[in-house]
Amino acid sequence: MLSQTKKSKIFVLDTNVILHDYTCIYQFQDNDVILPITVLEELDKFKRGNDLINFQAREFTRLLDEIVGDELFNGGKSLGQGKGKLRIETGKPFSDELKASFKEDIPDHRILAIADYISKSYPKRKSVLITKDINLRMKAKSLGIQAEDYKTDQVTDEHILDKTVTTFDNFDDSLIDRLYNQGSFAKDDVKKDFNPEANECFIFRGSSSSALARYDNKSERIYRVEKNSAYGIKPRNAEQTFSLNMLMDPEIRLMALTGKAGTGKTLLALAAAIEQHRQYEQILLARPIVALSNRDIGYLPGDASEKISPYMQPLFDNLAVIKHTFNPRSNEYQLIEEMVKEEKLNITPLAYIRGRSLSNAFFIIDEAQNLTPHEIKTIITRAGEGTKMVFTGDLQQIDSPYLDMKSNGLAYMTDRMRNQELFAHINLLKGERSYLAELAATLL
Known part of the structure; x- marks a missing residue:
């Protein structure tokens, strides 16, 4: 049995925490971790498949196999130096209160029964149910069971992706002239205590002129940014200009x-990739498949390719926009056709990319707000020499029921990578799809 007097906490894990981060059992410092037997049952249902969630289930099963032993069911097994113990807890009877509150015998309620049993068995220690399911947290609290979200990989500032381009009004006209005539000036010329982040972008507005600029932290200089197009796509605002x-x-x-939707994120990334096609061996566009309304893609008709086609259609739509800027007989139009035919430009579900080593590729990951921090890390660590990765996403359209503003992988990556020389982030504000789309994105 776990110690009755130990001052550390006891954490009971829900299935969705493991599917979010299969290494989660090592993230609770010296506290003990309880794994309900029901969680193992649920994980077994997720082990088969090609989606990232299936990968998480399989990796956790392999991890658990490495630490297997009788202690897992009797007293708990140590997770290593400075860590607590892991124990698998078998099913427990529903308390009278739980029976009266929740009539159904479902996995969530069986996990609640185990959390309730643990809190009553170790009254001298704080026990907490960890789940990313807000409804289960509410159910637990209604029974007097402490419950929390999994916070290990959450960002502290949920507005990290809301950061806009910095604008300087009444800026020194002589410095703007220097940008146009010499192309750059030292950051200290702005003011002595001016410390911009790597690749931070600025709009300088003087009395008679203005300029777009970007900071290079290697040279500690601010360089002018010119408005250039990419494969027929012209930037329509300052943020799009910086992005390109x-x-x-x-x-x-x-x-x-x-x-938000319609700001041109994916279109700009794809146009830039095709513009630079000679520099890369392959252009890859991928997006996670997140079924809406809790309906799996299995309900869709057709074979595997036909089932996933609706999820990939937005990427094909962006490709069509670029193609239609050219005459079908033009070399530019034919180049895109050839690249698709020869699979040098490949649109595919993200699950089909995982496991590959991506060298000298331009890789665009769309809808990245639906990825977990661990999934983002898994993708980036596949990057080989010469590869560029672009993650696009809208935090107002998170479709995963277990991710939010603080816990999604796109916010996590931006928070951790900010101020690195090889990383850049631009938040596009103005919708350019149409006035109707812009109005809907703003008001609805």
Whole structure:
């Protein structure tokens, strides 16, 4: 049995925590971890499949196999130096209060029964149910069971992706002239205590002129950003201009493009990739498949390719926009056709990319707000030499029921990577799809 007097806490884990981060059992310091037997039952249902959630289930099963032993069911097994113990807890009877409150015998309620049993068995220690399911947290609290979200990989500032381009009004006209005539000036010329982040972008407005600029922390200088197009796509606002500038910069290997629907995130990334097709062996576009309304893709008709086609259609739509800027007989149009035919430009579900080593590729990951921090890490660590990765997403459209503003992988990556020389982030504000789309994104 676990110690009755130990001052550390006892954490009871829900299935969704493991599917969010299969290494979670090692993230609770010296506290003990309880794994309900019901969780193992549920994980067994997720082990088969090609989605990232299936990968998490399989990896946790392998991890658990490495630490297997009789102690897991009797007193708990140590998770290592400075860590607590892990114990698998078998099913427990429902208390009278639980029976009266929740009539159904479902996995969530069986996990509640175990959490209730643990809290009553160890009254001298704080026991907490850890789940990413807000409804289960509410159910637990109604029974007097402490419950919390999994917070290990949450960002502290949920507005990290809301950061906009910094604008300087009444800026020194002579410095703006220097940007146009010489191309750059030292950051200290702005003011002595001016400390911008790597690749931070600025709009300088003087009395008679203005300029777009970007900070390079290697040279500690601020350089002018020119308005250039990419494969027929022209930037329509300052944020799009900055985005294309950094998408075309070979020194920036990792980018986050955020913003509401219709701001041009995916279109700009794809246009920049095709513009630079000679620099990369392959252009890859991928997105996670997140079924809406709790309906799995299995209910869709057709074979595997036909089932996933609706999820990939937005990427094909962006490709069509670029193609239609050219005459079908033009070399530019034919180049795209050839790249698709020869699979040098490949649109695919993200699950089909996992496990590959991606060298000298331009990799665009769409809808990245639906990825967990661990999934983002898994993807980035596949990057080989010469690869550039661009993650796009809208935090107002998180479809995963277990992710939010603080726990999604796109916010986590941006928070951890900010101020790195090879990383850049632009938040696109203005919708350019249409006035109707912009109005809907703002008001609805």
